Amino acid sequence: MMRQYELVERVNRYNPTTDEALLNKAYVYAMQKHGMQTRASGDPYFSHPLEVAAILTDLRLDDATIAVALLHDTIEDTDATRTEIDTIFGEEIGKLVEGLTKISRLDLVSRRAKQAENFRKLLLAIADDVRVLLVKLADRLHNMRTLHFVKEDERRNRIAEETMEIYAPLAGRMGMQDMRSELEDLAFQILNPQAYQTITERLNALREKNAALIGDIERNLTEQLAERQITSTVRGRMKRPYSIFRKMEQKSIGFEQLSDIYGFRVLVDDVETCYSVLGIVHTRWASVPGRFKDYISTPKQNDYRSIHTTVVGPARQRVELQIRTNEMHRVAEFGIAAHALYKDGVKGGRNIARLTDESRAYAWLRQTIDMLSQGDTPEEFLENTKLELFHDQVFCFTPKGRLIALPRGATPIDFAYAVHTDIGNTTVGCKINGQLVPLITELRNGDEVEIIRSGAQKPMDDWLNIAVTGKARAAIRRALREAQREKYAALGRHILQRGFERRGLELNDPILAPVLLRFSQASVTDLMAAVGRSDIHASDVLNVIDPTHEETGEQATADRVKPTGISPEEGWFDLEGESSLKFRVPAGATKETAALPIRGLKGNLPIRFAPDGGAVPGDRIVGILTPGEGITIYPIHSASLKDFDDYDQWLDVRWDIEGDHEERFPARVAVSTVNEPGSLAEIARIISQNDGNIDNIRMIGRAHDFHEMTIDLEVWDLKHLNRIINQLRGASVVANVQRKND
Known part of the structure; x- marks a missing residue:
């Protein structure tokens, strides 16, 4: 531990006119007040204020600031009072010590609304006298250097989080880059020890x-x-x-x-x-x-x-x-x-009050706080704050005043997940400073962000392209995997249900539990999902549960599309007039009860539509089960169906769409149009007037007088699509239009 004369010598090196009596008096007073108190490391508590003072001597600060460093914990941790310190050391030092005591009691990572008031108090204390900030930063630096002695994980992480989110960026905003870097590294070592160790090892090797x-x-x-x-x-x-x-x-x-x-x-x-x-x-x-x-x-x-x-x-x-x-x-x-810093011939150092004139950083802070402190409430303070405190972070607020620190480039998606994973998963929109904005909007310092939620919402794939924080991206991936698992499980349950019905069995979780180990699945839901992904065939599960059953040829092909060339027979539904594509269903069942209901991309099954032309409600449809991809829906007349000769892939499906549904469906039309100015605009006008949405347009052939193009549309149903096609056929610039299903 540094001795009394050693501290005085450190100050004398940069200030020959130091007030040795003041430093000696502060040293003795603090040592006596802290007495036999010890720190988590077992060292005498007085070693802490002494180390804080030593850090400030490296910054070559004035005598009063060094004395405050020695005294900064006396009011909080001993029986010392503000009145006593004022009497012994003067009102200036007493005010600074009291200011530091108030800051030490603030909870700056609080999950409560009072965090707004706490942050406001912090900034106001700093703006009142820069020495409060300097001593507080030195205090935090020494605490971080010895944080490994704190045994409670929660307390250690809270201090590190507060350092990373508040004090390190604040040191950077005040231009103290070396201190900021050390604070960040010390906090990083606590908050993400694995990453810290990995990077340190790589640096050492390099x-x-x-x-x-x-x-x-x-x-x-x-x-x-x-x-x-x-x-x-x-x-x-x-x-x-x-x-x-x-x-x-x-x-x-x-x-x-x-x-x-x-x-x-x-x-x-x-x-x-x-x-x-x-x-x-x-x-x-x-x-x-x-x-x-x-x-x-x-x-x-x-x-x-x-x-x-x-x-x-x-x-x-x-x-x-x-x-x-x-x-x-x-x-x-x-x-x-x-x-x-001291100037030659200036007794006791320089006038700290003049810092406002000489430091752009401190002048900016004072002006900002002076302007914003006029607000009547902490909420008004936060609403009007446009802090540019953090160079590498954006500092935003919830409507209740909670601070959220994010990297630059962060979006409302990152903000929502930073508040809570459940809030992120149910985000449907956001307001920034009271205005509705897209979720891709880049957040700025001081923004107040209000997340709009819906219980029906789930994370979407394109959120991964929006989010920039690791926490948000990891949560989105987890949610997408779980949603996909649920969809595959629903599909697998439906496939097994129909298989059980054919054998006169009842599907329930207890009957599946004994076979989980056989198929290396942890739960019934995992088994269902594996069947839905086609990783496990439903027939294999049925044969394990009912090994004595012998299927007839018709039973083995039940619920699958029968290939071309098979004549109609009892129990098969003719889907397409003259088509030879038939479906067999269980005895006594109807087409509506046997076929798998399809509700579109927003349903509870892993569904996608044919890439070359899609399908719309009203079409007769077929489902093709692809391992790991779910069901692809094709119109029954699609030429692409001939490419699927594995009959295990074919599923009998039907639309389960109500009249007032909110989802559009993909369709493709081929248009032959006159080559003249305005023809494309006329086609777009007709589609728009008929409530269609153009997803893509491709020119597939050009001639002197005519152009051939394909247009990918989004429509409500077959009736809607046919209305658009008929309207296009009536246009003077259109020679021909027809639906395409490759």
Whole structure:
């Protein structure tokens, strides 16, 4: 543990006029108040405020801030009072200690509505005095360094989550990038230990493999600049684990695809030399297009200034270069703390109140909070907040004020799943700041997002192309797999039901339970799904359950379409007048009770429609069972049916569509149209006026006077389709139109 004189010496190194009496008094007072208290690690509790003070000496902060660091837990954890601290150390220090005490009691990852008020208090405390933020960040940094001593998983994860979502981005917004990076890595190690370990191992292996690469590039670059009489400092480094993880997640790329694991900083004396170095680098090595950013001419909101470029280095390895002055580097390292450095001859440090004039980041924060603090309620505060606090995240709010941190590019789908998986699974729409918007809308900082839900909704395949967070994508995949499993299970149950009826048996779960092990299935639902996917044949299940049964030829082909060439016989339904395609059903059954009911894509079966022409309610239809894909519905007159000679694939199906259904169905028409201006517009007008929807148009033949095209439509039923075809035939620009079913 650091001794009293050692702390004073640390401050004296950058401030020869330090108030040693103040530091000594704070040291002794805090040590006495904490007494025999211990931390989770077993160390004396006083070691914690002492380490916080040491972190702040690295930032070269004033005497008052160092004293506050020593005292910051006394009001909360000891019998010290604000009045006593005011009396001994002055009102300024007492106010700062009390502000830190209030912040430490805030629950910033609360699931309750009061989180809005807590976050508001945090920002208001920070805006009141920047030293509150600096001490709090140092306090959090030391707590994260020792977080592994906390035994309770829930408490450890809560602290890490709060650090990742609130304090690390806040440090970044204040320009303290080194502190932000360390906080992120420490939190990442707790929240995702497997990913942290994997990336760390990969980095260590890469560092060992390319041990000499960083040194070679440093020397090469230094020599290039020295030849042109440029004094510089070149420092090489590898990206940190969380930075790599975040980039891999945002861009959905693997470790091997990262192009800027190696980075170098070139420090020079003035701005003009920065641009000279840039010219030398780009002349010497090829630059990577799209990887140049000039934050000197256009600084970031947190005062960060530097030139970024990526080049193909001497070993053909992409490396990122940051070119800046020494002063810019000091601000990049310490951020807002750099504005609190001591000036020669200024007793006790500089006037912290003047930071607003010198720091863009702090001035922005003060102005934002001053404007928003005028709201009467926390909800009004959140509604009007347009925070740009987080460079790599968007910070949004639920209508009740809960903070949701998401990566840039996130959509309402990501937001819904971040709130709760059930909310994500039932999302049908959203409002952003009170306005209805598409689910593909990219969220921005400060958006208030209201998710619209429906119990009938389930995740859709295209959501995977919308979601960007791993949590959302994983939940969507799970839901899609479960929905598909349920559909296959429903189909398998129907197939088995009909097989059982043919043998005079009753289908129930208890009768299937004994055969699960035989078919390597964990549950009856899994067995049903396997039958629906055609992984297991229904006849195999029936034969295991009823091994003594002998099927006749007709029974073996029951419920399947009979192939061409078989004459009509009793028990077979003629579906298509002169067609020889027949269906056999159980004795006493009718076509309606025996056929599998089809309700469309939104039903409870794995259904799709023929790719070349589709099918619509009113068509006589046939189902083709394809292993792993479910049922494909074809019109009975489709020419494609001749390609299916495995009769086990054929299923007797029928429409089960009510009159006022909400789903359209696919159909294809071939149109021969006059080649003149406006003919396509006239065809589209007719289809639109008749409530049809055009899904696709393809030109299949062109001549001087006529064009041939196919149009994929979405219609309600056969009657609707025929009305559109008849209307098209009556158009002057149409020579011929007919339905197509390839």
